Amino acid sequence: MSTVPPASQANPQALEALVPPPAPPMMSLASLLVTALAVTLAASPPMAATPTVAITPAAAAPSQLCLLLPVTFTKFYEPDVEVTASLALESESYYQHKHDIDAYIDSFQSPYWKAGYPDRHHLVMKFHHSLSKRISNHLRNITTGCPNNTCVKAWITVAHEQAFIMKTEADFSQGWLAAKPAKRTPTTIP
Incomplete structure (x- = not known):
């Protein structure tokens, strides 16, 4: 019969492996949209006369999101x-x-x-x-x-x-x- 050492004598790395990692902090919908927009704009090639702007969640407040999206999409994706x-x-x-x-x-x-x-x-x-x-x-x-x-x-x-x-x-x-x-x-x- 094997004996398990008390928690005070156990290996700390083994105990950390048993504990699940902490959940990531919840992001608001606005910051998720701004992050997705930034990733999309960074991945797409820029248009000829339009410079690419890096947008980060810190640069655009959620209250400015409604102003940011229409300008960005009409700027980069002109209608056919x-x-x-x-x-x-x-x-x-x-x-x-x-x-x-x-x-x-x-x-x-x-x-x-x-x-x-x-x-x-x-x-x-x-x-x-x-x-x-x-x-x-x-x-x-x-x-x-x-x-x-x-x-x-x-x-x-x-x-x-x-x-x-x-x-x-x-x-x-x-x-x-x-x-x-x-x-x-x-x-x-x-």
């Missing part, structure tokens, strides 16, 4: 114009809703030119889908003079013409309804 335009075309931000046709065409053409979609049929479908329901229904009912489904400019022209025709018809029909004879009392001859 084609991707931004494609995302705008995939969203509903350019839809006509209750805007007039000219404002809608302007909001559609800006991302349309920047996106650089090779499939023009896809763009024509997006154009039809984002139009107001009234104009879209009129475009579907065109029997003659319908443009090719791959020519976006022609569809924009036809949509503009249809909106003008619809507005003219609405103004004309409202004019007929508004022109009622005035009520007069009959005059009597004595």
Whole structure:
């Protein structure tokens, strides 16, 4: 039977091996983000005209984190114009809703030119889908003079013409309804 020496006579290195190491001190979320940002910026190659700045948790206080991150990311990671335009075309931000046709065409053409979609049929479908329901229904009912489904400019022209025709018809029909004879009392001859 083996005997274990008392703790006062035991080897100190053996006792330290049995005790778990102390837990690292807890870091706040802000200091973790700043540390991660510093590691990311140090690992990525700097842009041509922008100097690399070493950011440490001590250099940026947690209260300054909200000011530091947007400036850093726009400085080092500039947005891609084609991707931004494609995302705008995939969203509903350019839809006509209750805007007039000219404002809608302007909001559609800006991302349309920047996106650089090779499939023009896809763009024509997006154009039809984002139009107001009234104009879209009129475009579907065109029997003659319908443009090719791959020519976006022609569809924009036809949509503009249809909106003008619809507005003219609405103004004309409202004019007929508004022109009622005035009520007069009959005059009597004595």
